[in-house]
């Protein structure tokens with residue numbers, strides 16, 4: 100199916116994009132990689148009258164070392180995140196998660212900001228943002244504000260972005276000694292999206308887990324942190340027994356339904372198994 104007709108506007112700068120957003124009111128959509136928006140338009144689930152292309156703003160795709168955090172422009176492609184030396188060195192979990200997105204074509208076109216703004220409940224990157232404690236930078240008519248990843252994903256395909264705002268940057272705290280992360284994903288065999296994806300980042304000091312953040316995607320209406328798992332890790336010895344005990348809480352408080360992807364019992368088991376695997380690898384990386 101073809102999308103409904105629309106007017107195409109290449110934005111030359113963030114200010115240009117914001118001005119176009121303001122000019123066309125409710126009618127425009129930002130276009131980044133187009134790998135979520137265009138399929139939705141072809142299915143006529145969305146028919147924006149104006150597309151504002153932000154994929155041609157050079158400064159918006161930069162990945163830079165900000166010292167205590169890695170700064171990633173909103174239109175950085177998934178492939179650029181995977182191959183970035185600064186990402187691989189300072190936040191290896193993010194490179195690992197991005198490498199699980201779709202296939203090379205998707206990773207060469209899709210952008211980090213597009214994925215986060217789209218907020219697909221089965222997308223990979225939201226889990227990483229939660230596990231890494233990232234901060235998202237939104238720019239709008241009133242200026243720039245920062246949003247903690249914990250507050251960004253509000254519901255199915257819904258975020259804390261206001262109308263007229265756009266994501267401009269993602270800041271991911273750099274990891275140092277004693278920190279380790281891992282991502283375990285069970286992909287849907289047809290789409291490649293996560294049936295479940297667990298991103299875990301732990302900090303270990305003197306044989307004790309001093310901090311843990313675990314983000315889950317795929318099994319809920321939005322990406323979420325697994326608070327019961329995190330609580331069962333923090334302050335405990337960095338051992339396989341701690342991991343097993345914590346992973347047993349992976350489905351606590353979650354309600355699953357039987358559907359084409361599996362029974363509710365199967366999904367609960369998937370959550371526990373993938374949490375255990377992600378935590379085991381994260382601990383191994385933290386103590387290597």
Ligand SMILES: Cc1cc2nc3c(=O)[nH]c(=O)nc-3n(C[C@H](O)[C@H](O)[C@H](O)COP(=O)(O)OP(=O)(O)OC[C@H]3O[C@@H](n4cnc5c(N)ncnc54)[C@H](O)[C@@H]3O)c2cc1C
Pocket residue numbers: 128129130131132133134135136137138153173174199200201202205208209210211212213214215216217219221222223224260264265266267290291292293
């Ligand atoms: C076949 C296929 C397989 C895929 N597999 C996976 C997978 O396994 N895992 C996964 O996570 N994803 C997967 N994806 C999605 C892919 O990662 C998309 O690239 C991503 O979700 C959207 O990024 P984009 O840059 O293409 O955004 P677009 O499609 O251009 O935009 C998506 C939405 O975000 C808005 N938007 C874009 N940029 C911004 C911004 N800076 N600020 C505010 N709003 C913005 C747009 O207006 C639109 O509403 C797949 C896609 C396809 C087509």
